[in-house]
Amino acid sequence: MHYAAVLGFGTVGSGVAEALQINTGRLTAKGEGITLKYIVDVRDFPDSPFAGLMTKDFAVVEADPEVDFVVETIGGIGIAFEFTKRALTAGKSVVTSNKELVATHGSELMALAKDKGVSYLFEASVGGGVPMLRTVANNLGSENIKEFFGILNGTTNYILTQMFKNGVAFADALKQAQAMGYSEANPTADIEGHDACRKVAILSSLISGKQIKPEWIATRGITGVALEDVVNAEKLGCTIKLLGRAVFGKDGSIRAYVAPHLIPGSILLSHVEDVMNGLFIRGESVGDVMLYGAGAGKLPTASAIVSDLYVLAKDKLDGEQFAWGDPEEGSCSDAGELESAWYVRMCPADGWKREQAGLELIAEAEESLAYRSAEMSQAAMEAAFAGQTVLSAFRIIK
Amino acid sequence: MHYAAVLGFGTVGSGVAEALQINTGRLTAKGEGITLKYIVDVRDFPDSPFAGLMTKDFAVVEADPEVDFVVETIGGIGIAFEFTKRALTAGKSVVTSNKELVATHGSELMALAKDKGVSYLFEASVGGGVPMLRTVANNLGSENIKEFFGILNGTTNYILTQMFKNGVAFADALKQAQAMGYSEANPTADIEGHDACRKVAILSSLISGKQIKPEWIATRGITGVALEDVVNAEKLGCTIKLLGRAVFGKDGSIRAYVAPHLIPGSILLSHVEDVMNGLFIRGESVGDVMLYGAGAGKLPTASAIVSDLYVLAKDKLDGEQFAWGDPEEGSCSDAGELESAWYVRMCPADGWKREQAGLELIAEAEESLAYRSAEMSQAAMEAAFAGQTVLSAFRIIK
Numbered sequence: 194m195h196y197a198a199v200l201g202f203g204t205v206g207s208g209v210a211e212a213l214q215i216n217t218g219r220l221t222a223k224g225e226g227i228t229l230k231y232i233v234d235v236r237d238f239p240d241s242p243f244a245g246l247m248t249k250d251f252a253v254v255e256a257d258p259e260v261d262f263v264v265e266t267i268g269g270i271g272i273a274f275e276f277t278k279r280a281l282t283a284g285k286s287v288v289t290s291n292k293e294l295v296a297t298h299g300s301e302l303m304a305l306a307k308d309k310g311v312s313y314l315f316e317a318s319v320g321g322g323v324p325m326l327r328t329v330a331n332n333l334g335s336e337n338i339k340e341f342f343g344i345l346n347g348t349t350n351y352i353l354t355q356m357f358k359n360g361v362a363f364a365d366a367l368k369q370a371q372a373m374g375y376s377e378a379n380p381t382a383d384i385e386g387h388d389a390c391r392k393v394a395i396l397s398s399l400i401s402g403k404q405i406k407p408e409w410i411a412t413r414g415i416t417g418v419a420l421e422d423v424v425n426a427e428k429l430g431c432t433i434k435l436l437g438r439a440v441f442g443k444d445g446s447i448r449a450y451v452a453p454h455l456i457p458g459s460i461l462l463s464h465v466e467d468v469m470n471g472l473f474i475r476g477e478s479v480g481d482v483m484l485y486g487a488g489a490g491k492l493p494t495a496s497a498i499v500s501d502l503y504v505l506a507k508d509k510l511d512g513e514q515f516a517w518g519d520p521e522e523g524s525c526s527d528a529g530e531l532e533s534a535w536y537v538r539m540c541p542a543d544g545w546k547r548e549q550a551g552l553e554l555i556a557e558a559e560e561s562l563a564y565r566s567a568e569m570s571q572a573a574m575e576a577a578f579a580g581q582t583v584l585s586a587f588r589i590i591k
Numbered sequence: 592m593h594y595a596a597v598l599g600f601g602t603v604g605s606g607v608a609e610a611l612q613i614n615t616g617r618l619t620a621k622g623e624g625i626t627l628k629y630i631v632d633v634r635d636f637p638d639s640p641f642a643g644l645m646t647k648d649f650a651v652v653e654a655d656p657e658v659d660f661v662v663e664t665i666g667g668i669g670i671a672f673e674f675t676k677r678a679l680t681a682g683k684s685v686v687t688s689n690k691e692l693v694a695t696h697g698s699e700l701m702a703l704a705k706d707k708g709v710s711y712l713f714e715a716s717v718g719g720g721v722p723m724l725r726t727v728a729n730n731l732g733s734e735n736i737k738e739f740f741g742i743l744n745g746t747t748n749y750i751l752t753q754m755f756k757n758g759v760a761f762a763d764a765l766k767q768a769q770a771m772g773y774s775e776a777n778p779t780a781d782i783e784g785h786d787a788c789r790k791v792a793i794l795s796s797l798i799s800g801k802q803i804k805p806e807w808i809a810t811r812g813i814t815g816v817a818l819e820d821v822v823n824a825e826k827l828g829c830t831i832k833l834l835g836r837a838v839f840g841k842d843g844s845i846r847a848y849v850a851p852h853l854i855p856g857s858i859l860l861s862h863v864e865d866v867m868n869g870l871f872i873r874g875e876s877v878g879d880v881m882l883y884g885a886g887a888g889k890l891p892t893a894s895a896i897v898s899d900l901y902v903l904a905k906d907k908l909d910g911e912q913f914a915w916g917d918p919e920e921g922s923c924s925d926a927g928e929l930e931s932a933w934y935v936r937m938c939p940a941d942g943w944k945r946e947q948a949g950l951e952l953i954a955e956a957e958e959s960l961a962y963r964s965a966e967m968s969q970a971a972m973e974a975a976f977a978g979q980t981v982l983s984a985f986r987i988i989k
Contacts, residue, residue, distance in 0.1 A: 478894035
């Protein structure tokens with residue numbers, strides 16, 4: 194029998210407590226039982242069914258040799274970082290959904306875990322309950338992954354789906370997302386792409402074997418997507434999705450970024466709607482593989498945490514650890530050099546030559562023109578529209 | 592360093608040889624190198640780049656203590672069964688794409704492997720390069736899986752896609768599939784659903800923990816799907832797909848079957864086209880998860896075999912073994928008892944009462960009527976149309 198402590202009794206933490214209850218009978222039957230022994234939170238929860246497990250003092254967990262698994266659902270990189278280090282140092286494996294901490298200090302925490310002979314696992318930090326990390330690290334571990342691109346943030350996908358399906362403008366769709374509880378009161382991390390950026394950092398680190406820092410990933414959110422772009426995308430048989438993408442060159446180069454893209458209907462990812470997430474992986478042998486499911490939410494995220502605990506219980510810490518090395522300056526090349534077709538909407542200055550080589554006019558409104566370009570880099574695209582007022586410029590994935 | 596032998600130099604076997612070449616540098620760099628030492632085939636391949644590895648005598652492999660991995664791509668349950676038993680008995684792990692052998696003798700071979708302290712792995716037997724089995728067995732290993740349904744056969748999905756997108760009749764679409772090399776000269780195993788049935792057997796065995804025999808799975812193929820059904824399905828916003836499905840009851844019951852279904856456009860699986868496969872998994876905590884990719888083909892299938900070899904090399908045979916117990920008579924309950932809405936097309940006898948409770952008329956042609964029913968069992972559906980000439984009766988998934 195294993196004993197676990199949950200740090201932080203918020204949405205995810207309480208979901209883990211519930212999921213352990215739901216699954217504990219089956220896990221115990223498989224000989225891999227996990228008992229929840231403590232919940233650490235500074236707040237009081239006198240009416241919770243788990244009230245008997247509550248403590249405010251992490252030191253109690255730290256000092257209890259029976260506890261071998263610690264679940265960190267505090268979030269952020271302050272106290273969560275400190276408690277994770279202390280738990281690993283005390284010889285306890287740590288499981289988390291904290292993407293910010295993993296993306297920022299992952300290699301340091303993994304090295305500490307290895308040093309102490311325990312594990313630091315974080316399947317829940319990307320894709321909620323969908324096993325994206327384990328698929329990349331183990332199931333496709335022998336595959337030469339050429340690139341991935343994915344819808345990695347549910348809030349922005351909900352907003353874009355509302356814009357597409359119901360013609361709702363961005364600001365109103367955001368209000369809806371907040372009313373539905375999909376987005377925080379401060380939605381910046383979602384709509385500016387920072388949440389997706391952290392997930393791209395984690396996936397890229399896992400694939401490349403070295404920590405890719407979030408600040409190396411050029412990140413643009415969806416605030417610039419207008420209903421006019423939605424209409425124009427539909428003319429091209431496309432939807433608009435916020436994608437996190439990384440391309441791994443044969444020369445070892447890594448080009449990672451987050452930005453809105455047009456996706457043709459022939460690519461299955463274009464049909465991923467509402468708060469659902471999807472990750473497309475392009476491998477040299479396997480071709481295109483996609484993983485799809487709820488990327489957030491109490492029970493799906495808790496499910497991923499329990500799956501990490503299950504792996505720890507089942508495999509006795511062997512062979513399943515996520516691992517990458519320290520960050521190296523210069524790991525990431527300029528993502529702008531990647532060539533693709535572009536969708537560009539602009540207000541032309543008087544006399545601008547509308548017909549240019551490599552530009553196809555797709556829509557003409559009173560004050561704006563929309564074009565699809567031939568395949569070119571970002572710099573070439575910008576040169577083609579030099580001096581003009583560009584309103585939107587999104588890559589078209591293929 | 593590990594040494595592997597490939598049995599059978601057909602499409603998949605030669606793909607494994609190539610994939611090991613593509614990936615061997617990276618695997619060796621990770622400390623998990625695998626060298627291909629023998630290829631066993633009764634035929635001569637004097638012009639193959641692998642001619643130097645060829646042997647006609649399996650006993651050479653069996654007697655070589657350096658060979659620790661054997662890849663069986665012979666197919667069928669004759670000589671493949673014998674060689675697999677002999678390889679496991681000689682203390683070699685065996686990796687295969689042979690779904691027929693796994694679905695028929697899986698529990699016996701897994702028990703033998705366990706007895707000899709080696710592994711019998713078969714990720715490639717379901718979903719080609721898409722890691723469906725490892726996802727079910729490990730990544731969602733702590734999840735209570737309520738049901739799965741999937742497009743598990745590429746040939747039939749190609750035929751149905753041709754019928755939907757291009758209005759091609761079944762017989763012509765089948766000829767196209769054969770011309771494209773997607774289907775064997777004898778297409779029975781594909782179009783009658785036997786191939787999908789074996790994959791349902793393997794997935795159900797892995798989830799339930801006991802061997803589910805293919806003959807316990809009610810199986811119907813796509814030969815009865817007419818262009819009229821395609822038109823009617825479109826009226827309902829649905830596509831028609833051949834699904835393999837299993838529902839796992841809270842009481843431990845298993846209801847597994849293969850049949851054409853109508854799938855609404857709101858379910859992502861309805862957009863899986865051509866030869867691609869998709870598996871929907873419904874878990875109690877995780878919700879809906881889908882895995883998508885090429886379900887067959889030389890390199891994708893070889894990729895899955897190499898991923899099994901990689902797991903063996905990396906994990907030193909620990910913790911990753913697929914496992915289930917012996918078959919138990921009565922494991923499967925009648926899938927007909929599952930309730931769902933039905934699509935039914937019929938030639939009514941004169942005077943048949945067209946308006947019935949629970950039946951909604953959706954199309955009326957000269958000689959046939961098409962209905963959507965309320966949710967009911969197969970027996971209830973059949974009773975509703977008793978005495979009539981039913982041309983098509985497909986469940987509508989939701």
